[in-house]
Structure formats: C-alpha cells, structure tokens
Amino acid sequence: LKKLVTDVNEMFDVIIWVTVTRDWSTRKIQNEVLRQLSLSLPDSxxxxxxAKTLIQSLNSRTFLFILDDVWERVDLKAVGIPGLSPAKGCSVIVASRRLDxxxxxxxxxxxxxEPVxxxxxxxxxxxxxxxxxxxxxxxxxxxxIVVECGGLxxxxxxxxxxxxxxNDVLEWKHALTKLELPTELVTNGNEAVMHRLKFSFDRLKSFDIQSCFL
Known part of the structure; x- marks a missing residue:
C-alpha cells in the first residue's frame, strides 16, 4: 500500500491516510483528517x-483517501468525505482484514x-x-513460527x-507453543490473527509500552 501511494503521489492534490483500528469513532477519524489537512476547528x-468543513475543503481538490485497518463499516459522508466523481479523479481505498x-x-x-x-x-x-x-x-x-504467521x-x-x-532455544520453543492456535480458533481468521498479535504484545517488556497499544 505504501508503494502504491508513492507511485500515485503526483496524481492527487492531497493524499490522506488514516489508520482506523478497532477503537475508532467518527470524530477520531475527522481529527486525523483535519491534522493532515492542517486545519483546526474549535472542540465545540x-x-x-x-464534516461540512471537510467536504468544503476537499471539494476543491483531487484527493486519495485511505482508510487502513478497518474493522467495520465507516460512513464516509458522516466523516466529511465528498461523494466520489470519476471525472474529478478522486479515490477512496479501504484496507481491512475483513472481506465483508x-x-x-x-x-x-x-x-x-494473497499471502506472501x-x-x-x-x-x-x-x-x-x-x-x-x-x-x-x-x-x-x-x-x-513463520508457518504459523500464515504468509501475513x-x-x-x-x-x-x-x-x-x-538466543535462548527454550524461549523459541515457548514462542512456537504460544503462537499455535487453540482448536476453536483454527477456522476463525480474524480471531486467529488477534491471537498471534497478542503474542507480540505480551512480549513487550514495559507496561508503559503495552499501554500505547491499548
């Protein structure tokens, strides 16, 4: 995705990339868009x-809007993303682990x-x-362990x-055991990914560092 952005950079007046995550809200997305557009509005x-301000700002530009790590439907109109016009050359890319x-x-x-x-x-x-x-x-x-990562x-x-x-072999053995899926998660793709990501989270040495990801 980053390579794509580099390749098409000159095709747009502005490229906005927002990482949504599970803990999202319309306002969080709006605040990030405002930041990337160098706009500021009162908290009130x-x-x-x-949304009205963002639509007015973006209507006069060609833009590429990227929503990354999306876990559920985001209402683009509520965020403030104008309706797309093919003639205008604006685009939206949604990246998600969930096909639905x-x-x-x-x-x-x-x-x-496709997996690598x-x-x-x-x-x-x-x-x-x-x-x-x-x-x-x-x-x-x-x-x-690489096999357990499923090519992701x-x-x-x-x-x-x-x-x-x-460099401790026993730690590597323990890591493999932690990454192997419980039977109930074998057919649940999203939960399987989260189970394996939790392994890396749990290995963060400091609680302060862990809290950055909560």
Whole structure:
C-alpha cells in the first residue's frame, strides 16, 4: 500500500491516510483528517459541522483517501468525505482484514491480497530477527513460527520484532507453543490473527509500552 501511494503521489492534490483500528469513532477519524489537512476547528464543533468543513475543503481538490485497518463499516459522508466523481479523479481505498467490510464499503472493486510465499516470508522474518535465526538450535522453531504467521506480512514483522535478540532455544520453543492456535480458533481468521498479535504484545517488556497499544 505504501508503494502504491508513492507511485500515485503526483496524481492527487492531497493524499490522506488514516489508520482506523478497532477503537475508532467518527470524530477520531475527522481529527486525523483535519491534522493532515492542517486545519483546526474549535472542540465545540459537532461531528456534522466538522464534516461540512471537510467536504468544503476537499471539494476543491483531487484527493486519495485511505482508510487502513478497518474493522467495520465507516460512513464516509458522516466523516466529511465528498461523494466520489470519476471525472474529478478522486479515490477512496479501504484496507481491512475483513472481506465483508471491504465488500460493503468498496462499491466497485475488491482486491484480495494473497499471502506472501514461504520464501518471501522467511526472508522477511530473517530481516527482522537477524542472523541468529539461522542458528542450528533455533532455525527449526523459527521456520515453524513463520508457518504459523500464515504468509501475513504484518504478523511476520511483529513476530520477528518480538523475537529479535532472543538466543535462548527454550524461549523459541515457548514462542512456537504460544503462537499455535487453540482448536476453536483454527477456522476463525480474524480471531486467529488477534491471537498471534497478542503474542507480540505480551512480549513487550514495559507496561508503559503495552499501554500505547491499548
């Protein structure tokens, strides 16, 4: 997605990228859009008043609006994103782990991202962990951990980061055990991803750091 933005950067007057997350609200999205547009409004403004200001600001520009990490439908009109006109050249991209959300919001086209290959997954994991991942005692566990990540770059990156600098074979064995799915989650894709992300969260050493992700 970042490469796409780089490639199309000159096609738009403004590119707005908002990471939504599960803990979202219309106002949180609006505040981030205001920040990226270098606009400020009194806190007393209602959501609908903010939306009106955003629509007025964006109506005069060609824009690419990216909503990343979306977990449920977001009402773009309520946020303040003008209706899209093909002739004007404005676009909205919705990125989500949930196919139903993409289908509900996309309107025209939905692209399902394929998992990376096993070779690409291993190369990415090795990049994040470092050369110790190829140590004789560690590599067998590391390879199985990469398989547990299911070819998802996000999981590979955060799991690799969590294991960076760990040279104790027993810790690697324990990590694999923690990442393996309970039977009830095997067929639940979203919960499976969250289960594995929780592993990396739990490995954060400081409660203060953990609280940044709550």
């Amino acid at each position: 403004e209602t959501d609908s008043e903010v 959300v993409c289908k509900e919001m996309a309107g025209k086209r939905v692209f399902e991202m 290959s096993r070779e690409e997954a291993w190369a990415l994991f090795r990049e994040k962990v470092g050369e110790l991942v190829e140590s004789p005692g560690i590599q067998p566990y590391a390879e199985k 770059p996000l999981l590979i990156i955060v799991t690799g980061g969590a294991m960076r600098g760990v």
